[in-house]
Structures are given as C-alpha cells and as structure tokens.
Amino acid sequence: MTANSSTINGNAVKDYRSNSLWRLTLRRILRQRSAIIGMVILGFLLVVAIFADVIAPYSPYQVLIGVEDVNKRQAPCIHLLGCPADQPQHIMGIDGNVRDEFSRIIHGTRVSLFVGFSTVGVAIIIGTLLGAIAGYAGGWLDNLIMRFLDVLLAFPSLLLAITIVSVLGKGLQNALLAIAIVSIPSYARVVRASVLSVKETAYVSASRALGGNHAHILFGRILPNAIAPLIVRGTLGIGTAILDAAALSFIGLGAQPPLAEWGQMLGSERNQVFTAPHLVFYPGIAIMLTVLSFNLLGDGLRDAIDPRLRSAE
Amino acid sequence: MIAEVITKRNIIEVKNLVKYYPVLGGVLKRVVAHVRAVDGVSFNINQGETLGLVGESGCGKSTVAHTMIRLLKKTSGTVEFDGKDIFSIKSDELKQMRQNMQIVFQDPYASLDPRLPIGDSIAEGLKIHHLGTKQQQFEQVLAIMKKVGLEDYHAVRYPHEFSGGQRQRIGIARALVLNPKFLVLDEPVSALDVSVQAQVLNLLKQLQQEMGLTYLFVAHNLGVVEHISDRVAVMYLGKIVEITSREQLFLKPMHPYTQALMSAIPVANPKLKKERLILPGDVPSPLNPPSGCRFHPRCPIAREDCKQVEPELRDILPGHQAACHYA
Numbered sequence: 001m002t003a004n005s006s007t008i009n010g011n012a013v014k015d016y017r018s019n020s021l022w023r024l025t026l027r028r029i030l031r032q033r034s035a036i037i038g039m040v041i042l043g044f045l046l047v048v049a050i051f052a053d054v055i056a057p058y059s060p061y062q063v064l065i066g067v068e069d070v071n072k073r074q075a076p077c078i079h080l081l082g083c084p085a086d087q088p089q090h091i092m093g094i095d096g097n098v099r100d101e102f103s104r105i106i107h108g109t110r111v112s113l114f115v116g117f118s119t120v121g122v123a124i125i126i127g128t129l130l131g132a133i134a135g136y137a138g139g140w141l142d143n144l145i146m147r148f149l150d151v152l153l154a155f156p157s158l159l160l161a162i163t164i165v166s167v168l169g170k171g172l173q174n175a176l177l178a179i180a181i182v183s184i185p186s187y188a189r190v191v192r193a194s195v196l197s198v199k200e201t202a203y204v205s206a207s208r209a210l211g212g213n214h215a216h217i218l219f220g221r222i223l224p225n226a227i228a229p230l231i232v233r234g235t236l237g238i239g240t241a242i243l244d245a246a247a248l249s250f251i252g253l254g255a256q257p258p259l260a261e262w263g264q265m266l267g268s269e270r271n272q273v274f275t276a277p278h279l280v281f282y283p284g285i286a287i288m289l290t291v292l293s294f295n296l297l298g299d300g301l302r303d304a305i306d307p308r309l310r311s312a313e
Numbered sequence: 314m315i316a317e318v319i320t321k322r323n324i325i326e327v328k329n330l331v332k333y334y335p336v337l338g339g340v341l342k343r344v345v346a347h348v349r350a351v352d353g354v355s356f357n358i359n360q361g362e363t364l365g366l367v368g369e370s371g372c373g374k375s376t377v378a379h380t381m382i383r384l385l386k387k388t389s390g391t392v393e394f395d396g397k398d399i400f401s402i403k404s405d406e407l408k409q410m411r412q413n414m415q416i417v418f419q420d421p422y423a424s425l426d427p428r429l430p431i432g433d434s435i436a437e438g439l440k441i442h443h444l445g446t447k448q449q450q451f452e453q454v455l456a457i458m459k460k461v462g463l464e465d466y467h468a469v470r471y472p473h474e475f476s477g478g479q480r481q482r483i484g485i486a487r488a489l490v491l492n493p494k495f496l497v498l499d500e501p502v503s504a505l506d507v508s509v510q511a512q513v514l515n516l517l518k519q520l521q522q523e524m525g526l527t528y529l530f531v532a533h534n535l536g537v538v539e540h541i542s543d544r545v546a547v548m549y550l551g552k553i554v555e556i557t558s559r560e561q562l563f564l565k566p567m568h569p570y571t572q573a574l575m576s577a578i579p580v581a582n583p584k585l586k587k588e589r590l591i592l593p594g595d596v597p598s599p600l601n602p603p604s605g606c607r608f609h610p611r612c613p614i615a616r617e618d619c620k621q622v623e624p625e626l627r628d629i630l631p632g633h634q635a636a637c638h639y640a
Binding site for chain 2: 020021022201203207210
C-alpha cells in the first residue's frame with residue numbers, strides 16, 4: 001500500500017516519509033555508543049572475512065618448510081619494528097606446523113563468523129517456531145514443548161554440546177549442530193514470553209473479529225510485534241555460539257586440523273604458551289574481539305529496542 | 314413507538330448467555346471456583362437500532378460484548394445472528410459471518426498494530442476475505458477513510474502518529490470496511506476526552522444512518538448512552554437488571570439500582586438540589602455472588618424474600634422490563 005499510494009486515483013497524495021517503528025528504532029540504535037562500537041568492529045571483521053584471500057599473504061594451509069628460511073614456532077618478524085629486511089615478514093609468527101599464523105588468523109575469521117551466524121540462524125528459526133506455537137496455542141501443546149525444552153535447559157549448554165558431539169562424532173559440522181540444538185530453548189522461551197503478551201492485545205482480537213485464521217494472526221500480527229527481544233537475544237547469542245564453538249574445537253571435538261579455526265589453533269599450541277606465546281595470544285585476541293563486538297552490539301540493541309531489560313543488569 | 318419496535322426485525326437474539334472464568338488453584342491447577350462474569354443474560358437488538366449496555370466496571374458488560382461476537386468462548390446459552398446460532402456454525406461459515414459483525418475496541422492505543430501503516434490496518438479485513446483486487450481494496454480503504462473523516466495521505470502513516478480521537482476513527486474505519494450489519498462498540502469513547510467524545514459519537518450516529526448499522530453500545534457513562542441509544546440495558550454483577558427504551562429509562566427508572574445510577578448523574582446547575590441515592594457497600598465479588606437477588610445487600614428497598622428468591626426479568630410496563638420483586 002505504501003508503494004503505490006502516491007499515484008493512486010490520480011489524487012496527489014502528499015509525499016510523506018513515514019516514521020515506521022523500524023526506522024525510529026534504527027535511529028535509537030544509532031544513538032547507542034556501544035552499538036556503534038560493536039558495529040564498527042563487526043564491520044571490520046566482516047571485511048576481513050570477505051577479503052581474507054586478498055589480505056592473507058599466504059595460504060592458511062601452506063607449509064613453509066623449504067619455501068622460506070623459517071623455523072617451527074618462530075616469533076613474529078615485522079619489518080617496521082626492526083626485523084631485518086632480508087628475513088621474510090610474518091607479523092604473527094610461524095605456527096607449530098610452519099605455517100603463517102597471520103594468514104590462519106585471517107581465514108579463521110570466516111570460520112568463526114560462519115559458525116556464529118549459522119548456529120544462531122538455525123537455533124532462532126527452530127526456537128521461534130517452537131516458542132511461537134507454544135505461546136499461541138497454550139494448553140497441553142505449550143506444556144509439551146516447554147517441558148521438553150526445560151529438559152534441554154537443565155543441562156549446562158557446553159556439557160550437553162560435548163555429549164551431542166560425542167554421540168554424533170567429532171567435526172565442525174556436528175559441533176555446529178550441537179551448539180544450535182543447545183541454544184534452541186533460550187530463543188524459544190524469549191519468543192514464547194513475547195507472544196504471550198502480544199496475543200492479548202486488542203489488535204490481535206480485532207484481527208480475529210475480522211475473520212483472520214490462526215496462521216494470519218500468528219505470523220502476520222503477533223510475530224512481527226514479538227521479535228524485538230529475539231533480535232537482542234540473537235545478537236548476544238552469536239557471541240556465545242562463537243565462544244562455544246571455539247571451546248569445542250579447543251578440546252578437539254570441533255574443527256579438526258588443518259582447518260584454520262581459532263579455538264583449534266589455540267588448543268593445539270596450548271602447551272607452548274611459554275615458549276611461543278604468540279600462538280596462543282593472537283587466536284585468543286581474535287576470539288575476544290569477535291565475541292566483544294557481538295556483545296557490545298547486543299547491549300546497544302537491547303538498550304534501544306527493549307528498554308525493559310535494561311534494569312536487569 | 315412500541316408497535317414500531319415490534320414490527321422491526323430482530324437482528325441479534327441473545328438467550329441465557331453465560332460466561333464463567335475458571336479459577337485454577339493448588340499444585341494440580343484444578344478448577345477451584347468460577348468467576349461468574351456473565352450469568353444468564355438475554356436480550357435482543359432490532360435492526361437499525363442502538364442498544365446501550367451500561368453498568369459499572371467489572372459487571373460483565375464487555376464480556377457480553379466480546380462473547381456475543383465469539384471473540385470469547387461461551388459457557389452456555391445461545392447468540393443468534395440473523396436467526397443463526399453463531400456458536401454452532403463451522404469455522405468457514407463463521408468467517409463469512411464475521412463480515413457482518415464487527416467490533417470497535419475501548420483503547421485506541423492498543424487496538425492498532427503499531428507496525429502497520431493505518432491504510433494496511435484498515436485493509437486487513439478486505440485482505441482476509443480476498444475482496445477485490447489490490448487497487449479496488451485501496452480505493453475502498455480511501456473511501457471509508459473519507460467517511461470517518463480521515464485524509465488520503467493518512468493511509469501511509471503509523472498509529473503512533475495519530476491522536477486518540479483519530480485512532481478511534483481508524484478503528485471504526487477498520488470495522489466498517491467490510492460493510493457489516495452489526496457493530497459492537499466496546500466503550501469506544503471512554504478513553505477520549507470530552508470534546509473528542511462528542512465528535513466520535515456524532516460520527517457514529519451519522520454512519521449508522523448512512524449505512525443502516527445496528528449497534529450494541531457498551532458504556533459506563535450514562536450521558537453518552539442517553540445521547541446515542543434507542544434502548545438501554547442496565548447490568549449489575551453479570552445480570553441485566555433493567556431493559557427498556559431510553560426515554561422510559563431516564564424518565565422513570567424502575568429498578569432501585571438504576572435509580573441510584575440516575576441520581577449519580579451530575580446536573581450542571583448548582584442551585585438545583587438533587588436527591589442523591591447513595592448505595593451502601595461495594596459491588597460483591599462475582600466469585601461468590603449474593604443469594605437471591607444479587608443486589609439485595611445494597612438495595613434500599615430489599616425485604617426478606619429478596620435474600621432467597623432471585624427475581625426474573627419481567628414486564629413491568631409494555632416494553633419495560635426490570636428484575637426486581639418490588640419495582
């Protein structure tokens with residue numbers, strides 16, 4: 001209706017940029033400093049992930065024995081900081097398999113962002129469906145769904161993820177699946193709570209009085225008005241998911257070598273923390289920076305979208 | 314007048330409508346009691362007239378309004394619309410029937426989807442029932458918006474950009490776009506300030522004449538009800554205590570509760586000394602209503618038998634019914 005309204009009937013409908021709630025919300029978000037900082041870091045990480053092939057000087061899998069005169073776990077060599085110009089530059093040093101650590105960190109950004117978005121994406125879709133149906137239907141269906149999710153929630157999430165990976169077999173794909181499964185309950189609960197409050201509003205009753213069926217009311221009226229807290233929860237959840245995936249990889253259940261994944265890189269060099277600190281330091285910093293960006297963005301979104309939650313912390 | 318009422322066609326016939334809300338208690342969430350929100354209400358509405366439904370907060374008038382268009386499930390009783398019981402028809406037939414009965418809600422702030430431009434809100438009914446092409450729908454929306462006093466360019470704006478009175482006009486437009494025969498007005502003006510109330514009431518009257526609408530007008534303000542109603546039903550604690558034409562009710566109220574309500578209407582004349590009938594006590598809880606006549610603990614003329622025998626709604630004068638042994 002908005003699109004064709006200016007031309008309809010030949011009547012000159014006043015040109016008017018309407019302030020939809022989404023636009024007002026966006027304006028509020030842009031006023032949150034933490035959201036801005038989070039978005040800047042995240043934007044930087046996205047650029048790094050997209051242009052990883054261009055930025056990385058080496059292939060993340062290339063073993064440099066016989067190619068360059070470098071040793072296993074060699075310390076960083078940065079020409080600008082006084083490293084002799086005749087030596088090849090490796091700004092984050094060389095890892096335990098004589099590969100360029102910097103290139104591996106860069107390519108690890110792809111893996112980690114993919115991990116974050118895919119697990120949370122899957123968890124949100126399933127969680128939203130379950131939570132929305134539970135909240136809207138109520139009664140025994142609500143009880144059935146929520147008690148099942150309560151069971152999932154009763155286990156510590158990482159422990160449950162470890163169990164699922166142990167059953168399915170180790171590997172990044174199974175780790176992602178496990179992380180997605182263990183985070184479904186929290187999204188479902190957020191959506192259910194939100195749906196419960198929205199479904200009592202008069203505009204939902206009006207929709208029913210007009211003759212709208214359940215699908216129309218749930219997906220047309222209720223969900224669009226119930227997803228604000230979900231966006232906040234999802235953003236914060238991406239950080240947690242990345243951290244969980246790194247933890248699973250760290251203990252050897254997630255990403256398998258030679259894949260450049262930060263948690264796996266960190267885990268495989270953990271015994272060398274005193275002899276080659278750069279191999280633990282840089283992956284750690286990368287994980288921290290990524291998780292921090294999502295947390296800052298999530299906090300900012302929460303303050304902008306869902307002010308009720310602010311006082312909780 | 315009375316003969317005229319009789320010859321008019323009944324559009325709504327409510328018989329013994331009962332709505333209890335279960336109260337759950339204990340660990341097992343068993344039903345421990347019922348809130349008797351509506352307890353055996355019967356009335357009819359003739360085509361083209363406005364029935365006012367008045368009563369104080371919590372007496373069940375909104376529950377009646379919502380139940381009779383099947384927004385709530387009934388506990389028992391029947392509601393016939395054009396001779397068909399709306400509780401016994403199938404869902405696709407109900408969907409058809411919903412085109413003929415619409416509702417305007419009390420709170421204009423909560424009754425519009427905040428994420429939809431109001432043009433889309435008004436068009437919702439047309440979309441649900443697949444009436445006409447997009448272009449036709451849009452033209453219909455603009456037409457009904459004009460009818461309720463909104464401008465074309467309002468269609469692309471969002472609810473938070475409107476005042477309370479305008480939002481109520483939007484709510485009325487949304488209800489009328491399907492061309493219904495019957496409109497439930499659930500306290501449509503009680504959230505508005507007085508000058509806007511008058512505008513909306515006059516709009517409703519004008520629309521009724523133009524479109525031949527039948528109204529059920531729920532309100533707690535007797536002045537508003539007097540302005541708009543043809544007949545008035547007074548509710549007390551889930552029951553109708555008196556129902557008659559507006560003239561009769563305001564001229565000669567029969568039930569002691571109605572008399573007390575009437576004496577509470579302020580008169581804009583400081584010199585006129587009015588005899589104020591003040592009822593003792595509070596409205597009893599609908600969880601456990603009094604025995605016999607529900608009004609007897611507060612009634613100035615109650616006698617011993619009022620405590621045991623529940624008075625039926627009976628004809629006291631032609632076209633004037635009251636539920637009191639001594640009216």
